[in-house]
Amino acid sequence: MSKTVDARGLSCPQPVLEALNAIAAMSSGTLVVLVDTEASKENVCRAVEAKGWTLDSVSEDRGEYRIAISKG
Amino acid sequence: MPNRRKSICHCHAHPLQNQKDNLRAARGQATRANRARGTMKTFFSSRAGIIAVGVAIGVLAPLLQYWGNPGNMGICVACFERDITGALGLHRAEVVQYIRPEIIGFVLGSLLAALVFRDFRPRAGSAPVARFVLGAFAMIGALVFLGCPWRAILRLAGGDLSAVFGILGLVAGIFIGTIFFRKGYTLGRAQKTYPSVGLILPLCMAGLLAMMLASPQVQGELKSGVLFYSVKGPGAMHAPLLISLLVGLFVGFIAQRSRFCTMGAFRDVILFKQSHLLLGVVALLVAASVVNALLGQVKVGFEGQPVAHTQQVWNFAGMLLAGWSFALAGGCPGRQLFLAGEGDGDAAVFVFGMIAGAAFAHNFGLASSPAGVGPHGILAVFIGLAVCLYFGLTMRAKS
Numbered sequence: 001m002s003k004t005v006d007a008r009g010l011s012c013p014q015p016v017l018e019a020l021n022a023i024a025a026m027s028s029g030t031l032v033v034l035v036d037t038e039a040s041k042e043n044v045c046r047a048v049e050a051k052g053w054t055l056d057s058v059s060e061d062r063g064e065y066r067i068a069i070s071k072g
Numbered sequence: 073m074p075n076r077r078k079s080i081c082h083c084h085a086h087p088l089q090n091q092k093d094n095l096r097a098a099r100g101q102a103t104r105a106n107r108a109r110g111t112m113k114t115f116f117s118s119r120a121g122i123i124a125v126g127v128a129i130g131v132l133a134p135l136l137q138y139w140g141n142p143g144n145m146g147i148c149v150a151c152f153e154r155d156i157t158g159a160l161g162l163h164r165a166e167v168v169q170y171i172r173p174e175i176i177g178f179v180l181g182s183l184l185a186a187l188v189f190r191d192f193r194p195r196a197g198s199a200p201v202a203r204f205v206l207g208a209f210a211m212i213g214a215l216v217f218l219g220c221p222w223r224a225i226l227r228l229a230g231g232d233l234s235a236v237f238g239i240l241g242l243v244a245g246i247f248i249g250t251i252f253f254r255k256g257y258t259l260g261r262a263q264k265t266y267p268s269v270g271l272i273l274p275l276c277m278a279g280l281l282a283m284m285l286a287s288p289q290v291q292g293e294l295k296s297g298v299l300f301y302s303v304k305g306p307g308a309m310h311a312p313l314l315i316s317l318l319v320g321l322f323v324g325f326i327a328q329r330s331r332f333c334t335m336g337a338f339r340d341v342i343l344f345k346q347s348h349l350l351l352g353v354v355a356l357l358v359a360a361s362v363v364n365a366l367l368g369q370v371k372v373g374f375e376g377q378p379v380a381h382t383q384q385v386w387n388f389a390g391m392l393l394a395g396w397s398f399a400l401a402g403g404c405p406g407r408q409l410f411l412a413g414e415g416d417g418d419a420a421v422f423v424f425g426m427i428a429g430a431a432f433a434h435n436f437g438l439a440s441s442p443a444g445v446g447p448h449g450i451l452a453v454f455i456g457l458a459v460c461l462y463f464g465l466t467m468r469a470k471s
Contacts, residue, residue, distance in 0.1 A: 009261030011198060011402045011418070012336060013343055017253060020344065036264075038191050039331045042117045047344055063193055063264075 002030035007040065008064060015040040016047045023051060028072030030056070034064060041065040109189060116329035119351060125330040126352035130359025132319050133226050136174070138367050139311035143378025144230040146360075147174055147323070148223035149405035150214035150394075151379075153423070154430035154439075155307050156280065159299050162427065163434035166294065167305025171284045173313050175409065176277040177320015182328035182413025183274045184321070189329065194270030196417030199259035202463060203401050203418050207425020208432065209456035210397035210405065215430065215439035216390030216449045217241070218380055220405045221334035221398075224391065225353065227380060229360035231372035237384040241391030243338050248392075249399025250343045252464035257400070259467060262418055270415030273423060284313070306379055328414055333407035335398040379442065386445045386453070393456040400463055 005022045007015035019033045031053075033044050045055055048069050056068040115121045133146030145151055151168075158169035186192040214220050217238045219227060224242060227235035287297025294303060302308040310316065326332075330352065337349040364370045374382050381387070398404050401422050403411060408426075411419035433439040437447040 009195070009198070009263060010258070011262065011416075012333075013253060013339060013402070014258060016344060036195075037193055042331070046348060047346060050344075050346065 002032055002068070004032045004034065006034045007044070008034050008036040010035075010040075012039070012043070016043045019044050019048055020051065023048060023053060023069075023071070030068065030070040033067040033069070035067065036064045038065075041067065112329070113189060116326070117331075119348065122330050122332065122348060122352040123355045125326045125332050126355025127359040128326060129222075129323055129332070130229070130356040130361075131363050132323065133222070133356075134229070134360050134363040134367055134369055136311050136316065136319060137369060139315055140309055141311050141316075142306040142309040143369075144227040144232055145219075145223055145306065145379060146226055148219050148226070149175070149178075149409065150211055150220035150426065150430075151218075151223060151306070153405070153426050154211070154215065154433070157427050157430040158307060158434070159301065161300050162431040164300075165434040165439075166300075166307075167302050168307040168434070169294075169300040169302045170307045170310055171280050171299060172310070173281070173284070173317035174320035174323075176281050177317050177322075178324040178327070178406065178409040179274050179277040179413040181321035181324020182410040183271075183324075185325040185328040186414035191328070192267070192270060192415045194265045194267045194415040194417070195262040196265045196269055196421075197260075198262040198418045199467065200418055200421040202259055202467065203422045204425035204428070205459060206397045206401040206463070207408070207422035208429030209459055210394050210401070210422075211426040211429030212433050212438050212449075212452050212456055213245075213390045213393030213395075213397060214405070215433045216445060216453055217387050217394065218390075218440050220394070221391075222356075222404070222406055225334070225357050226360055227377070229357055229370075230364050230377075231370045232377040232380055233372065233374050234377065234380055234382050234384060234387055237387040238391040241388035242335075242395040243342075244388075245392040245395025245397070246335055246338045246399045247342055248460075249396050249464075250339055252400065253343065255464075256468040257464050258469045259400075259402075259418075260469075262416070265417060267415070269417050272417065273412040273420035281317070324410060324413060327406065328410045331407075332410075333404050335395065335404035336407065338395075339399055381440050381442055381444045383440075383444050386440070386450065389453050390440070390449075393453050393460070396457070396460045400460060 005018050007018050015035050053069045053071045059066050136146035152172035152175050155168050155170045159171045224235050224238045287299040289301045290296045332352050337353040340346040408419040408422045438449045438452040
């Protein structure tokens with residue numbers, strides 16, 4: 001089971017901060033990040049990619065985004 | 073690397089935008105408009121996109137000055153909101169009274185972009201009263217320096233070297249803010265809300281425009297209808313209404329798309345070592361310097377700069393307060409307008425806080441003038457710093 005970071009409703013810079021904290025604690029594996037603004041989606045994608053994680057999928061459902069990432 | 077990122081973002085920029093899109097795609101009816109939207113989305117979230125937006129603002133701001141706006145103040149979100157406050161009579165500093173159409177344009181342009189790109193997300197409820205107070209002290213700090221971060225950069229681009237102290241203060245304030253974020257500071261989650269809530273600030277802006285059209289400026293008169301105007305000083309200097317409004321709409325549109333933010337630019341470098349937003353700010357500085365040079369609007373030095381003072385300790389401290397407030401509230405004044413345009417009711421509360429702060433700043437003698445800091449500006453800066461500390465220390469999520 002992959003870990004989930006629920007950053008819905010949080011404003012800048014917290015979604016990115018929480019995603020980066022989570023991947024720093026994991027070092028490898030899979031992680032799901034939930035956000036609810038397009039800006040947060042873009043920021044989280046950019047930040048985790050810069051840390052060498054791979055974007056597996058990004059899906060939208062009723063204005064909420066589910067970002068699945070993995071490493072290793 | 074950039075190519076890889078581009079291709080990845082491209083993949084998820086379009087699918088599943090909403091159910092209507094899905095249906096269309098399922099029927100094989102992906103329209104040309106949808107494809108164009110996808111391409112534009114990809115562009116604005118790219119490195120080239122944020123640089124293009126910085127260049128556009130950097131070109132347009134000096135042009136607005138050329139067309140009539142005050143010196144090194146082609147665009148200043150703090151000063152312009154302060155002028156609006158004066159035009160409404162909420163403070164009575166006669167030299168800074170004008171409903172600035174640029175501000176109206178920023179919010180409505182952002183709303184338009186959010187609607188066109190299906191990014192209008194009404195939300196509210198993340199400690200609004202804290203955001204109101206942060207907005208008020210952000211404004212007070214900015215008026216001790218005499219400019220928002222946009223103007224700090226535009227002042228530098230016009231050769232005003234005192235701006236360096238303001239920018240250093242801004243970065244120091246943002247740095248302090250990031251320490252609190254690392255320690256768990258948060259204003260809490262916003263909730264989805266009614267579209268009508270997200271529309272409140274855009275509607276207020278439309279109302280300001282209507283008031284301006286109903287009470288147009290009369291040459292040499294301090295008052296027309298319900299609105300106050302300046303007959304001298306920075307408030308009397310402005311580009312033609314239609315030009316200001318159109319530039320505002322355009323900047324609001326592209327800034328909503330690219331998430332341009334002068335506070336985020338420095339914060340992301342400090343907090344995440346990410347330079348994406350900073351590229352936009354650097355592009356603004358370079359473009360504005362070039363256009364100022366071409367228009368003969370550069371005068372390098374400390375003394376005699378337009379709407380500025382040389383008390384460098386207070387230039388630094390004013391922006392220290394502003395930068396810390398922007399960081400705790402999650403955006404520079406411009407970004408707060410663009411967020412409010414895309415439906416963020418908490419950002420709208422920050423904007424109202426800035427307007428209240430501007431009223432206090434001029435009614436209580438907190439704002440600086442070219443002669444230096446106001447009689448109570450220094451005390452206000454210390455109170456503001458104490459408020460930021462109080463917020464930063466007490467508003468933390470339990471880990």
